[in-house]
Amino acid sequence: MPNQGAATLTDRRQFLQHWGGGLGWIALAQLLGRETGTAQAPADGGLHHPARAKRVVQLFMSGAASQCDLFDYKPLLIERNGQEFDPGGTVELFQSSPGPVMRSPWDWKQHGESGKWMSSLVPHLAGCVDHMAFFPSMVSKSNVHGPATFMQNSGFVLPGFPSMGAWISYGLGTLTDELPAFVVLPDARGFAPNGPGNHQGYFFVRR
Numbered sequence: 001m002p003n004q005g006a007a008t009l010t011d012r013r014q015f016l017q018h019w020g021g022g023l024g025w026i027a028l029a030q031l032l033g034r035e036t037g038t039a040q041a042p043a044d045g046g047l048h049h050p051a052r053a054k055r056v057v058q059l060f061m062s063g064a065a066s067q068c069d070l071f072d073y074k075p076l077l078i079e080r081n082g083q084e085f086d087p088g089g090t091v092e093l094f095q096s097s098p099g100p101v102m103r104s105p106w107d108w109k110q111h112g113e114s115g116k117w118m119s120s121l122v123p124h125l126a127g128c129v130d131h132m133a134f135f136p137s138m139v140s141k142s143n144v145h146g147p148a149t150f151m152q153n154s155g156f157v158l159p160g161f162p163s164m165g166a167w168i169s170y171g172l173g174t175l176t177d178e179l180p181a182f183v184v185l186p187d188a189r190g191f192a193p194n195g196p197g198n199h200q201g202y203f204f205v206r207r
Contacts, residue, residue, distance in 0.1 A: 062192030073117030153198040166201035
């Protein structure tokens with residue numbers, strides 16, 4: 001860098017020593033705090049509280065049935081069945097042109113005290129909807145399989161971001177540093193699009 005005014009030159013070794021040492025001290029403080037018990041929640045409570053969840057099992061089913069055939073009831077889709085597909089803008093497609101709108105071929109009924117609409121395709125899930133959480137507000141910026149799998153697992157359509165397992169491990173912590181905080185078991189038939197890149201910060205077990 002050119003020397004301008006009060007700016008001072010810093011070579012690469014000094015830069016790495018300064019910033020790497022700083023990050024190293026942050027990690028050391030966290031480890032020491034965990035061993036000595038000095039890492040405690042803020043006095044005012046804040047967002048730091050004991051996690052009630054003990055463990056999390058995530059089933060990532062790439063290519064599974066559409067949510068519109070399972071639990072995402074869309075009365076407008078039923079109303080416009082057979083009409084020309086017109087989303088009001090350009091839609092990124094694979095190698096075909098969209099045909100007419102098609103409603104789900106399954107029947108829909110409300111279930112549980114919550115009155116959640118569920119497809120007849122999943123009668124067993126329909127029996128326990130009051131114990132499940134649904135997020136109908138989730139959207140994606142792409143319907144292409146590759147970016148969509150990244151979005152599903154990390155929240156971003158580009159690679160390189162922490163996956164769901166990494167975030168859950170961050171939130172729940174780990175019982176030991178000798179074992180991985182989370183493990184990925186791939187389908188024996190192969191990976192989803194983008195392969196292991198969907199699980200950044202993971203420990204991979206091959207079956």
